[in-house]
Amino acid sequence: MKTVHISGTQIKAPKAISGNHPTPPALPKAHALCVLVGRSRAGKSVSAVNLIKMMGYDYTILVSPTANSNWDILRDLNISQDNIYDDLDDPMLIDKIKAKVEVERDDYLKYHEEIKGYEKLMKDINSGAGRLQDNMLMRYYRNGNFQKPTHKWNGRKPKIALLIDDSVQSKVFGKKLSQLCLLYRHIGAIKGEGAIGISPFVISQIYKCQGNGLPKPVRSNATLWCLFKNYNEKEKKLISEDLSFGMGSEEFVNMWDGICDSKPYSFLFVDTSPKPEHLSMFRRCFDEFIIPGKKD
Numbered sequence: 001m002k003t004v005h006i007s008g009t010q011i012k013a014p015k016a017i018s019g020n021h022p023t024p025p026a027l028p029k030a031h032a033l034c035v036l037v038g039r040s041r042a043g044k045s046v047s048a049v050n051l052i053k054m055m056g057y058d059y060t061i062l063v064s065p066t067a068n069s070n071w072d073i074l075r076d077l078n079i080s081q082d083n084i085y086d087d088l089d090d091p092m093l094i095d096k097i098k099a100k101v102e103v104e105r106d107d108y109l110k111y112h113e114e115i116k117g118y119e120k121l122m123k124d125i126n127s128g129a130g131r132l133q134d135n136m137l138m139r140y141y142r143n144g145n146f147q148k149p150t151h152k153w154n155g156r157k158p159k160i161a162l163l164i165d166d167s168v169q170s171k172v173f174g175k176k177l178s179q180l181c182l183l184y185r186h187i188g189a190i191k192g193e194g195a196i197g198i199s200p201f202v203i204s205q206i207y208k209c210q211g212n213g214l215p216k217p218v219r220s221n222a223t224l225w226c227l228f229k230n231y232n233e234k235e236k237k238l239i240s241e242d243l244s245f246g247m248g249s250e251e252f253v254n255m256w257d258g259i260c261d262s263k264p265y266s267f268l269f270v271d272t273s274p275k276p277e278h279l280s281m282f283r284r285c286f287d288e289f290i291i292p293g294k295k296d
Contacts, residue, residue, distance in 0.1 A: 020194060021159040026278075027055050027286075028271050030159060031185050031199040033221050035214065036267075037207050037239075038228025043265035045073045047226055048163060048201045051286060052077060057161040057199065058153065059083065061097055063173070064165040077163070088170035094180050097162065097198070098187050104158050105188035105196050111151035114139075118149055157196050165203045169212055177202075178217040207235050225270040229260040243270055245281065247292055255292065259284045 021030040034051065036044040052060055053076065060077045063085045067074060083100075085093055118140050125146075140146045162184075167173055181200060188196030202222075206213035207230075225243060230236050236253055244252035256268045262284065269283040282290040 021157065021197075023055050025275075027051075028224055029273060029275060030055055030057075031197040032223045033181055033184060033199070033218070034201045034224035034226070035218065035222045036201070036203045036226040036228070037205070037214075038226075038230065038267065039205055042228035043267070044203045044226065044228060045070055045165060046265075047267065047285075048165075048203060049073055049076055051224075051226075052161045052163065052201060054286070055161075055199075056159065058158040060161040060163050061085070061100065061198075062163050062165070063088075063093070063097075063167050064163070066166045070165065074163075077161075088167055088173040091176075093173060094176040097180075101160060101188040101196050101198055104160070105190060107151065108153075108155075108157055108196070109190065111149055111155060114149040115155065118146075122146070157190075157193075160196070160198045162198050162200045163203075164200060168202065168204045168206075168214060168218075174215055178215040181215075181218045181221050184221075208238050223272050225268075225272075227256055227260075227268040227270065228265075229267075230256075243272075245272075251292065255282070255290065259290070 023030050032055075034048070036048055038044050060079050061083045062074065062077075062079050064070065065086045065088055067084055067086055085096070087093065090096075121140060140149075162180075164177065168177070177200075181202075184200055185197045186195050187198055190196070202214070202218055204214050208214060208219065219242065227239065227243075230239070236256070237249065240249040240252040240256070247255075259268045260266050266285055268290075269286055271278070271281050271283070274281045279289040280291045282292065284290055
C-alpha cells in the first residue's frame with residue numbers, strides 16, 4: 001500500500017478535554033464510566049469502593065435504596081449525608097446531582113476570577129501604582145490584612161465519583177441514567193477548560209435482559225468493566241460479543257472463566273481505553289495485566 005501525505009490536514013487535539021483528571025500511573029483514566037456486573041454477593045460493591053479510593057476521587061455521590069444495609073462497605077468512602085440519594089422515584093434526582101457539579105463549576109470560576117483580581121491588586125500595591133479602587137481594596141481587606149482568596153480544592157477542578165447501586169431496574173431512574181451516561185464528562189462545562197464532569201460507577205446483577213439490565217447508553221459508553229463470575233451462558237455470550245475486542249468470543253469467555261475460577265471474588269477487568277503505558281486492556285482484578293495469547 002502506498003500513501004501520500006497531505007499537508008495542513010492533521011487533526012490537532014484540543015487544549016482542554018472535558019472531564020479529564022489525573023490518576024495514579026497504574027490506574028485507568030478519569031473521568032470514567034465503570035460498570036460492575038455479577039450475581040449478588042460476588043464482591044461488586046467492595047471492588048467499586050476500592051477502585052474509587054485508588055483512583056483518588058475527592059468525594060463520592062451515592063444513589064442507592066440499600067445504602068444503610070451496605071454501610072459497612074460504603075463507610076470507607078466517607079460519603080456525607082447530603083450526597084446520599086435513596087428515592088429512585090424522584091424525577092429530579094439526576095438534575096439534583098448535575099446541580100451539585102454545576103455548583104463546583106461556579107465555585108471554581110469564582111475563585112479564579114477572585115485570584116486574578118487579588119494578584120493584580122498586589123502587583124499595583126507593590127509597584128506603587130496611583131490611586132487604587134476602593135472596591136478592590138475592600139474586597140480583599142479583612143481583619144487588618146489583605147486576604148488571598150481560598151478554594152476548597154486549591155484552585156483545581158474536583159474529581160467526583162457517582163456510585164449507583166441497586167438502582168438500574170428503576171423505571172424512573174433508569175431513563176435518567178441513560179441521559180447521564182451520555183453526558184457524564186461534560187457536566188459543569190467550562191468554556192475553554194473542558195468541564196468538571198463526573199465518573200459513574202454502575203453496579204448491576206444483570207447485563208442485558210428484556211425489560212431489565214443495563215440500558216443501552218450505559219453499555220455503549222462504558223469505559224471500564226468489572227465482570228464477575230457468570231453462570232448464564234446466554235448472557236456470557238452477549239457480553240463476549242460486546243467486549244472481546246477482536247479476541248474471539250470463545251477465547252474471551254475462557255479467559256473470563258479462568259480468572260473468576262482462580263480465587264474467590266476474582267473478576268475480569270476490562271479497560272476499553274487504557275493508558276499508552278499499560279500492557280493490556282485486560283486485568284485479573286485491578287492488579288495483574290492479562291496479555292491474551294501469551295503464556296507465563
